[in-house]
Every structure is written in structure tokens, then in C-alpha cells.
Amino acid sequence: MGGHEITEELNEALQSDQPANTTTASLPGTNQPETQDSSTSLLDVDLMIGHPWTTGLFDCPQDQRNAIVTAFLPCVTFGQIAEVLDEGKSTCGCRSSCYFLLMLASYSQWILSTEYRTKQRKKFNLEEAPYTDVASHIFCPCCSLCQEFRELKSRGLDPALGWNGILAQQQGRQSDDEQLNVPPPYQAMSK
Incomplete structure (x- = not known):
């Protein structure tokens, strides 16, 4: 079954209230059909794609304080995120300094921040959307940091x-x- 057919089947299953159809295919080297329940494949696709973020990439005004801090000092926001994702194994100051030095030296801080975005996505099973982690941190670094913070x-x-x-x-x-x-x-009760 091709990717286009899976997408069509997913769209049909999501639009209807009926359970998804089962598909059959023969196992390689045998004449016995293999029955696959589409609801199982929907679950597999959900696990591969992940869950949506609670806020969008460009919803920075939802936390105005964080948006202002990130606009002027993105290294601080990154350090705070890194400390939480590392569960205290690294400090905010240490990670902020690394981010700041990479930003000054060669505008390559996106490499470090992409690593942490990917770590956060995997930890909470989040989808890589609306853009890839790399594209998000190259073209929208402040928005990406704000979204991760939120x-x-x-x-x-x-x-x-x-x-x-x-x-x-x-x-x-x-x-x-x-x-x-x-x-x-x-x-005790008394009279």
C-alpha cells in the first residue's frame, strides 16, 4: 500500500464515524492472505507522527513576558528550556553561555537549539510541525524557543x-x- 493510499484511507477514516476497513495482502512467498486492521495502522501512524503541540509556533503573544525576554535574550530562554529537559544535569547559565557564544561566533546556535527541540519532541511524543526542527530554529529561532517554553x-x-x-x-x-x-x-463528643 503506497503512502498516497494510506493518506486517503486515514482521511476517510477520520471523516467517517465508522471503523476503518481491513485490508488484505498476501505474505511474500505464500498464498495465504495477511489481514491487517486499519485501526491498528492508524495507531501506528499516530505514534510515528506524534501529538500536536499545545500552542502553535507563532502563538508568542500567549506568554508576553516570555516573548519579550526571548526577543532580547534568546540565550536565557534556551538555557531555561535546556535545564528542564536535562532534568537539572546542566544549568541555565551554562547552556545560556553556550548558546550565546555560538550565536556570536558563527550564528550556529541553531544546531544546539535544534538538538533540544528534538529531545523535547521525543520526550513528549510531539509532531515535527509545522516545519522540521532544523527549519524552525534557522528561520524562526525566537518563535521556536517560545513554543518550547510554553x-x-x-x-x-x-x-x-x-x-x-x-x-x-x-x-x-x-x-x-x-x-x-x-x-x-x-x-470525642460531649454534652
Whole structure:
């Protein structure tokens, strides 16, 4: 089955409320048909493509503070994103400096930021859209960084807090949940 046929079948399955048709093909070297359920292939295609980002590439005004910081200091936003994606193994300052030096030396910071965009996409199973990771960071570096920042923030990992801030926030939530589950001390009724 060619790529064009798969696309047509996907579009038909998505437009109709009926389950997708099954397709048959003979196994190589045998006369026995192989039955393949199209709903399984839809799942496989979804896993290959990924889930959509929570915000679009050009939705920078949704977080105006981050958009302004990124417009003037993209290295800071990159450092914050890198620290969260590295789960605290690298610091914001270290990654910001690397980005800044690559930007000054040869405008090749896109290599580093593309690596982290790809890392984020794989971690959260996100689609590579609307452009490839490389094209996004070469032609729209600030918009790409803003989108990555917003994505982490929407998943409860606010890069502005830093990795230690995120851990502290999560521990605070856990202690709040534990306090809600603690029964009150011994109580007695009186007249």
C-alpha cells in the first residue's frame, strides 16, 4: 500500500464515524492472505507522527513576558528550556553561555537549539510541525524557543522556575496532598 493510499484511507477514516476497513495482502512467498486492521495502522501512524503541540509556533503573544525576554535574550530562554529537559544535569547559565557564544561566533546556535527541540519532541511524543526542527530554529529561532517554553509550562514544568524550583513545587503539592489525607486527631463528643 503506497503512502498516497494510506493518506486517503486515514482521511476517510477520520471523516467517517465508522471503523476503518481491513485490508488484505498476501505474505511474500505464500498464498495465504495477511489481514491487517486499519485501526491498528492508524495507531501506528499516530505514534510515528506524534501529538500536536499545545500552542502553535507563532502563538508568542500567549506568554508576553516570555516573548519579550526571548526577543532580547534568546540565550536565557534556551538555557531555561535546556535545564528542564536535562532534568537539572546542566544549568541555565551554562547552556545560556553556550548558546550565546555560538550565536556570536558563527550564528550556529541553531544546531544546539535544534538538538533540544528534538529531545523535547521525543520526550513528549510531539509532531515535527509545522516545519522540521532544523527549519524552525534557522528561520524562526525566537518563535521556536517560545513554543518550547510554553509547551513545558503547559505540562507543569515551568522553565522560569528552573529544575530545583520545579522539584520544590512538586514536593509542595505532594505535602499538600498528604496533609489532606491525614485523619484528624482523636475527637470525642460531649454534652
